[in-house]
Amino acid sequence: MSVHLEVIKQHLIDPEICIRCNTCEETCPVGAITHDGKNYVVNAELCNLCMACVSPCPTGAIDNWRQIRKDDAYSVDEQYTWEELPKQTTIATSVEQGEAAPKTDEGGGTDGVEGGIEVDTVLGSTLPPWSAARPYVNIYTHKAPITATVVGNYRLTAETSESDVHHIVLDFGQMPFPVLEGQSIAVLPPGATAEGRAHHARQYSIASARDGERRGYNNLSLTVKRVVSDAQGQARGGVCSNYLCDLKKGDTVQVIGPFGSSFLMPNHPNSHLLMICTGTGSAPMRAMTEYRRRRRLKGATGKLMLFFGARTREELPYFGPLMNLPKDFIDVNLAFSRTQGQPKKYVQDLMRERAEEVAGMLRDENTYIYVCGLKGMEEGVLQALADIANQSGQPWEPLWKKLKQLGRLHLETY
């Protein structure tokens, strides 16, 4: 059984605006529109998106679309019961490949921030875990950003590696900037484009715990990869990543945010974290791990399992500190896809090797799953989870649905 990831654009009619005039049903050339005594609805299996019904609609109610996984498309019967349209659960934005771990927020918007990605709320959860702390979002905006001071900027990857990943620490002084692990902020790079427009903000995951990069300080850290080429491999300096990687201690940065209200960690002590990431997608995993490490002293019993992929050991951010963590605290699995003389290995391959342990975690209702990395990893990781679940006698489709519903599966890709 394979994972069906096909996402469709489903055509829906807004029952609060529709006047039930029958014009659309009359117009539809393929008979996809039908009605009962209450609502006019579109059958997603028949609708071919020809748009013939759109301009004749007198109300505009017809012009509603939702991105949704094909298998989850709203049925005709379900639509008949609606009093109002369901909310769109995902926002896709432009992707600036490889810039770092930028993200966009699904709840409340990110005030025009680009260079991000999506919290995938079609394939993953729209809600945080029940025990997550309540996040603050959008405190500082384009119109009113906050100034942060650089208090540290270190290269994380080996000098020999072509991958230049920096660990940057920003301090907010006396200004409030409350954050949670899994949230992100955006940086406004100075200057303007060749056309004279101000550069848009870039989003980065927070790599530190809620109580500060240095515990008890009002600071946080980011994991930023210097972008030297675009997605097609053409040489091109990333505006914001180069700006950040070149910052010196004492420099100031304009910041907006925080963003993100669903990719958050559970706070009940016996909850387990299954974390799967690649490259700078490790930022939120580092944050959550660090928070758990600090809390561990207070008697938390939950398990942590990490699958972390990079091209080589030298490109893996935080390799040293990660290896120093106690084995009984976190189960670390590293996959390298470009190690000389070794077969390519991806995170999903490692997950399959550890199928028994992963299946055990899937079986535990206190397990929360976090995936963060390049968009391309999502399908492979979900397929691996599906195979592991099915092979261990846990049918994936219902389990997946449950994980999403309970805020236990969080996907963030860029």
Add this chain to the structure above:
Amino acid sequence: MTSIDYSEKIPNNVNLAGDRTLQRALEQWQPNFISWWKDMGPEGSQAFDVYLRTAVSVDPGGWAHFDYVKMPEYRWGIFMSPAQQDRQIQFGEHKGQPAWQEVPGEHRANLRRIIVTQGDTEPASVEQQRHLGLTAPSSYDLRNLFQVNVEEGRHLWAMVYLLQRYFGRDGREEAEALLGRRSGDQDNPRILGAFNERTPDWLAFFMFTYFTDRDGKFQLSALAESGFDPLARTTKFMLTEEAHHMFVGESGVSRVIQRTCAVMNQLKTDDPQKLRAAGVIDLETVQRYLNFHYSVTLDLFGADQSSNAAMFYSAGLKGRFEENKRSDDHQLKDASYKILGVDGGALVEREVPMLNALNEVLRDDFIKDSIGGVSRWNKVIEKAGIPFRLAVPHKAFNRQIGTFAGLKVSPDGRVVGQEEWQRNQSVWLPTAEDRAFVASLMGRVVEPGKFANWIAPPPMGINKQPIEFEYVRFN
């Protein structure tokens, strides 16, 4: 004589450019139409640039073309829904025979009468609404009014086309007479009663477009089943435009209710006097307007038992609403239908031959459809957490035509005496004071995006434009 560039000036799919007879007839009629529009069309607005929808063809992409237009320059077109190959008559004695492409001699007088009666309502409503532009609650609403008006104008064109193309000289005379009658005129009134009533304020306009234009929808739907194919195809296309009129009505009333509920919650009161003082229309007054427009519209369907209706059906001239979705024999010779009658001062159900009750069948379909929208209005009230609910009155309430004419029936369906009727008339129907109050709220709001205090803004603009779009340029 005005010469007409047929392909450009009059968008059509009836081969106007190739039909000399029709061209001559229209050349006569068109200047008179423009002159009627200037005299009786929307008052004081002929020079405005209005963001209007014009049908330029019948395919989905072509019939909703939006642009700024001065109304007298609106391109009133002549359209029929695409022909259905080998279409057959779906009901009556000629069921199964090929649909008529020309008027059958024996039905000529009746068909002409049907078309004239329908056609007469179109200019009538433009006349009824001609003063409303002066008190529009927003430029969005003003634009919607004008859209309704120009489309009623186009519906007149559609009927005139049928008269001129298929009915020779007497058709041309009837077409002229459609421009001669005047809504509310003592000497030369419009044919149907409801179209001689005034539309004095915007609440009345919204109620009119909700209820009375819905009568139009049901009449057009019945005619869209006609065995006379040009009539069927013409009315079928008109239905697409009629939908906009009902949208204006349903959303208009809904926005009035929404605004009132907001103020009720703000002031934490359901006292009509306090609400009126706050400049919104109390829900009781909305209910009275509803009672009036609903009952007046029910009369438009005609007598509950009608041999004319039976004959129109059997002859294949006028069908039922959604004829092809019904599973009976479509001839109805043995079918019966329950109608409400009066016996000894009480309302009783009687079973009568369905053929004779076809007006009542259509009226009942209308009632079902009307109730749907009223329940959507109630959702707005419910959402605001207010216990009030609107309801359509009993169908025997305030009727002037048919069995119930002269009978006094309360909105909840009790036959009442003269005394009780008198006592409650001001609770059940709008009073002069109600109308004066609503009229007192009517003041023109022209700034884009601004709305009068008594009505909420719509949830979205027209044609995906923002709500604050400049829908009317006043020049």
